[in-house]
Amino acid sequence: MSEAARMSVAQPAPLLSVRNLRTWFHTFGGVVKAVDGVSFDVAPGEILGLVGESGGGKSMVGFSIMGLIDPPGRIEAGEIVFEGEDLARLDEARMRRVRGKRVAMIFQDPMTALNPLYTIGNQLEEMLKLHTDLPSARRRERAIEMLREVGIPQPESRLDNYPHQFSGGMRQRVVIAISMIARPRLLIADEPTTALDVTIQAQLLRLMKHQVTQNAASLILITHDLAAVSQMADRIVVLYCGRIVEKGRAADVIERPRHHYTRGLLDSIPHHDKAQARLRQIPGSVPDIRKLPPGCAFAPRCPAAQDICRRVEPELVETATGQAAACHFPIEATR
């Protein structure tokens, strides 16, 4: 069997295929290229980690897929092919039938994502009202069932409670329940645990993973927390200033990062087994995305930067293992 044929067998048709996506914001201060030429696939049942620092354009990838980019932002170019249909070209009415039903999204802050004036039962059932024709009694049953699945005790009585009667972790469970109740094919979780206590972050990530696998759905986990991603994701995409700097299988990216930015992110994770005087950090900060330097956007902060890095933008180069990095001087595997 040839190399190409073997690859096509190993990789089934992707559920989502983002091609060359550009989401730009036309502001008074200039064009903000929040997402600038991003391509990646999500296979059915796959968990993809979308990683990067704040302001790296991670959330905008999620909102672009959902078709929820508000002016002055706009999808300038690219395709978002989901189950054979280009979402970037769907009109609002058809996009509405995708949102919630086929692609659902979870937000960062569960304290603000739920409408304070409606019971959580109402908000759960709203999703069913929008996307199914279940009768009212069945909707209620399904809402109770869903709350039980996400680990809310006494779901029958909690259904008539308002969001302010729940703790942050419980609210995020409710948000997960709402997102999964219409059984979407793809879940986009945008920093789903960042606003929560460290002690419940792992619980909720496990819950999300469980929900997704149980429904044979895919998950895009958007986060700056590489540690969380390394335990969850099948593959990882690392974004920097709206561009992909590295992508590949999670194990490869975590254990053998090729891009110096990924390496920097990994080095800044504390390890309990390594006695370290001080955590390493990436020097400098994310540049103003409106005035990106020519060449590699990471060059000003990169320990390996040479002249060419400041002049020529590196291409994303894929290795035989499917790992790709956009770097003129990628880190070679030493182990």
Added chain:
Amino acid sequence: MFGYLIKRLIQMIVVLWVVSVLVFVMMSFTGDPTYMMVPLDATEEQIAQARRLLGLDESHLVQYWRFLLNVLQGDFGRSFVFRQPALQLILERLPATLEIVFLAMVIALVVAIPLGVYAGANPGRPLSRAVMAGSLVGISLPGFWVGMVLIFVFAVRFQFFPSSGRGPTTELFGLRVSFTSWEGFRHLILPAITLSIGTLAILMRIIRAEMMEVMKQDYIKFARAKGAAQKGVLFKHGLKNALIPLVTVFGLMLGDLIAFATLTETIFAWPGIGKLLVDSIYRGDRPVIVVYLMFVAFMFVVVNFVVDVLYALIDPRIKIK
């Protein structure tokens, strides 16, 4: 809830008492109304007799004391002019005022809510800018001028609507109302529109400002991510969250319109309580003025109570206590 009611009741009594004191003090500066009651050629003796009959011959303190005692027995005094209980005069004319005020409020809400929600959800669109400019005009225009223009255009020029007075009335639950017949309703339209202009403009601006704030919230974006249609997002998730300030202002404006529809009622010769107040001031009919202002205070306390209850109904985080 019970404690809350008691608190409100005590508050009402205090407010009414304070208002009655204030009104009596002010009245004592306005001179002796006896001269307005007696004929021009009345003798000193006749004037003194009239003064005694009206109870104005005693000191203000005694007058006030007597008034208080009577009020505690449910007697709010009699009009000098009509020789009728003052409260009865007000209650008789109240339905006429309530009719135009309620119609005005309905007009204001029906116009202000959709336009305000639209302008708040789509700031920067041409229609939103037009709405905002229009509301500024609405706030700036004095009601009496709007009334006169409406009369000139719709009553004099085109003769669509009558220019003044109240139409035929029918009895409904013991109240004399005129909106039940087409002819009576026609008489309502111009005064109601005149009353609604200012309220409409202010409500519209408040709804817009609140909606702009609410539309930025995460739960709006989450509602859109659920696949809710624009209408559901705006009205179910957006407007309800914008309602609290709206209800507050709406309550105050409702009270204000009922109490002081005076100008509009005068222009349209509308036999409501506003016109009664003007006439009473003009005639020095002191008992009517006192009871009128106490009635207004009472109404505002009631409106505030209703607004509090509405808060709790709208927002589950607000508890009445």
